[in-house]
Structure formats: C-alpha cells, structure tokens
Amino acid sequence: MALKKAGHTVRIQVCTPYRNSLARIKEIIQNDKPQLLCLTAVTSQYPLIRKIATCVKDINPELCIIIGGHHATLNPDSTIQEPYFDAICIGEGEESIVAYVDQLVSGNQPTGINNLWIKNRHTGAIEKNLKAEFIQDLNGLPFIDRSLWDDFIVDKNRMHSVLVGRGCPNKCAYCSNHVLRRTGTGKYVRYRSPENVVEELAAICDRYDISSVHLEAETLSINLEYTYKLCKALEAFNRIRTRPISFGANFSITRAIVGNGDFVAALKRANFDFINIGLESGSERVRNEIMRRPKYSNSDLIDFCTIVREYGICLNLFVLIGTPGEEYSDYMQTIDCVRQCEPEHANVSIFYPYPGTDLFVLAKKQGLIKDNIVNPELERIRATLDLPGFSRKQIQKEYILFPYRAFKGKKSAADIAARVLRAYINTRPMMDRAYRCVIRHPIMRKVQSKMFRMSK
Secondary structure (H helix, E strand, O other), X not given: OHHHHOOOOOOOOOOOOOOOHHHHHHHHHHHHOOOEEEEEOOHHHHHHHHHHHHHHHHHOOOXXXXXXXXXXXXXXXXXXXXXXXXXXXXOOOHHHHHHHHHHHHOOOOOOOOOOEEEEOOXXXXXXXXXXXXXXXXXXXXXXXXXXXXXXXXXXXOOXXXXXXXXXXXXXXXXXXXXXXXXXXXXXXXXXOOHHHHHHHHHHHHHHOOOOEXXXXXXXXXXXXXXXXXXXXHHHHHHHOOOOOOEEEXXXXXXXXXXOXXXXXXXXXHOOEEEEEEEEEOOOHHHHHHHOOOOOOOHHHHHHHHHHHHHOOOEEEEEEEEOOOOOOXXXXXXXXXXXXXXXXXXXXXXXXXXXXXXXXXHHHHHOOOOOHHXXXXXXXXXXXXXXXXXXXXXXXXXXXXXXXXXXXXXXXOXXXXXXXXXXXXHHOOHHHHHHHHHHHOOHHHHHHHHHHHHHHO
C-alpha cells in the first residue's frame, strides 16, 4: 500500500502450494513487464517462494527481486546469499521499499536505504544498511486496499482483520518478536488511534456486508488506558449502525486484567464476542523457564477465563506442545489447566524450531535438531523434536488426542470426534489437501457462509 500511495502501479498475486502459482506469475511478468517483484515469506513458505524466485530469474534475469518478512528478517545472512535475490528487507519496510523503487525507476543502482541489504547487480557486493526507527505514527500508514485481494477471496463478507497495533511487549523464546524488536530503533510496541481504527472500519463496512472483525494486535491487555478508549470508540461506532459489528482480539494475562470484571464488561459493551489467549503451557515451569511467557499463575488464568465466560464472550486458548525441556507430566498439567479454563476452542500446535529464535538456538545446542527432521512444510502439525521426557511419537499422538483429553465430559461425543478427526487429517498432507479442496468448493463456501450468518 505504501508503493501505491507513492504513485507506483501495484499488483498482488497470492501464491500457494495448492495452485499453479508459477504459471500465473509467468503470465504477469510476460504481460505486465514489472520492474520489481516483492516477495514475503515465513519459514514454512520459504521453499515455495525460493522456487518462485528461481523461476522468475530464469524468465527475466534483469527483473529485480526483493524479499522481506519473517524468514528474511530472522535469517538475513543466508537469505542474501541466494543468487536470485537482489535485496532483502529486515524489519519494517514501508518507507524502505518506496525509497528503493524511487531509485530503481530512475535507472540507478539502489543504495543507502535503511533496513535494506542490497546486492550490487554489477559486482555482487552486499551493502548492509543501518536500522531505521520503527514507524511511530501508525495512523500515517495507508489503509489496506482490499480491492487488490478480492480476486483471491471466495467470501468477501466473512470476518475481516484490521491492524490495531504493531510489536509485542513479551519476549517469548519460541516467537520471532524478541528478534524483530532488535531490527529497528525507538518504541517497538505501538498502536493506532481508536479514531483511525474506526475510520478504517467504516470504510470496510461501506464496501462489504460484514458482521465481524478481528482486531489485529499481539495483545490488547498491556495498555489498558488505550484499550478502554478503543472499546468506547467501538461502542460509539456500533451505536449508529442498524446491525452492530462484533469484534475479537488477542489478549495476554497481566496483573491488570486478572479478576478485572470492569475490563471484561468494557469488552462486552464494545461487542467483543471472542477473545484469544495464549496459554501455551499449563506447566508454570515450562511457561516461565523455557518459553519466557509473561508471569502469571494458572489460577490467575482460570479466574479470568471464568469472568469471560460469565459475560458470554467466546474464549479461545492457544497451546504449544513439544518445546525443549518439556516432559509428558508438563503436558498433562496443560490438559488440566485447559479443562479448568473451559474454552470454546483450544488450538494446539507442535513446537517448530524457527531459525533465528532463542529456542531454536537452545534446541540446536542440546542436539535436538537434525536437518532431516526440520521440514517447514509440516510446521506445527508434525513433531520435530524427540525429547527425553516427551518422545516424538508421544507428541504426535497427543496432538491428535488433545481435543479428547481437553473436552471429555465437557462437549458432546460428536463434537470431540470431529475435532480429533480434523487433527488427524491435519497430519496427513494428502488427506488435508483433499479436505481443503472440498471445503473451498463454492457450494461448501455458500453453506459455511449461511451457517456463519445464522450463528450470529
């Protein structure tokens, strides 16, 4: 959006391993003759993106390719060595990419641009530029031009996401945020003004017939003064609508919200109908000593979840199993904690050692990582580490059985069976692909959309 705002012509292409993305990109290059291809990837997407970059260079060796995103940011030294990348962006790139394109279209070799490592196209020398300050005024960023994405979305009226803030105050060892906060200077955790958020919401509602929005931020429970203001703005926004919009967001447990019924009441008045909380582990030892999660007790979490349920807000927990140092007994503590929290959903993932994170370094140091088991295409659904107290076979089994253990006696047998079956399908790529093809069929999309609206 930054390039479009600067007056450049922009086109988006969504690439997935389930579609013939290469053929579409070839067509775009031949017909549109772009000067720059911008790519982004997390680690699991990187093999596909690397394949695309190789193909593009075969078609047009003169076409510049720049890559940004989490993988390039966390692994800049190896990424810049790839022969098909002309530059990489480390950290935030809105200002950097505009400067790069401005120099490129003028016929110059781009140089001297903060947050970019640039490869000289004549000598191959790599220019490693300085870190820029994190963008402090998020209100100055252009709204997402959602029309660019319309061709890739089957049901444009389903839940939309709106960016509320950037940066995370936590320094969890398995997450990229503790690395990302080192990629710039200045304040890392930032939020848009409530007025600016509401302005974008109004624009979305003018274009789409939506009923629900996910407010995208790492957590909305750190700066309660801001969150209360946001809730009031959302409440006022809904007050003038004939059909109110419901909201959901991510929250982490802090002292300020534990036992805070007034806070949950404010969320309810703003029409929050779901909240996501990252429990990750019910073992306080694993949570504090290994994951470096915010410090709180299981009873703190359980008490907060009780209040959330009392206000009729849907509660979703996120769980991570198989981290270095975790034992089976720790996992069973997680099961016990989830059962006491009584969430509507509990999304379980298997630890994947993302290169560049502190837990990757620890796993490597402990000899837990072997090249043949780290397959990014199966991230978070296949066990990669064989732990002394929690074997890979056990981890994989518990990933599938988790819904049974967490919801036995709390949900219907049919509900639990469906969740277990879905978890099993997740671990089988061919079955998962077939399942996704079925649910993405236009007829199934219409059925899902109708059921979603009826549930509202």
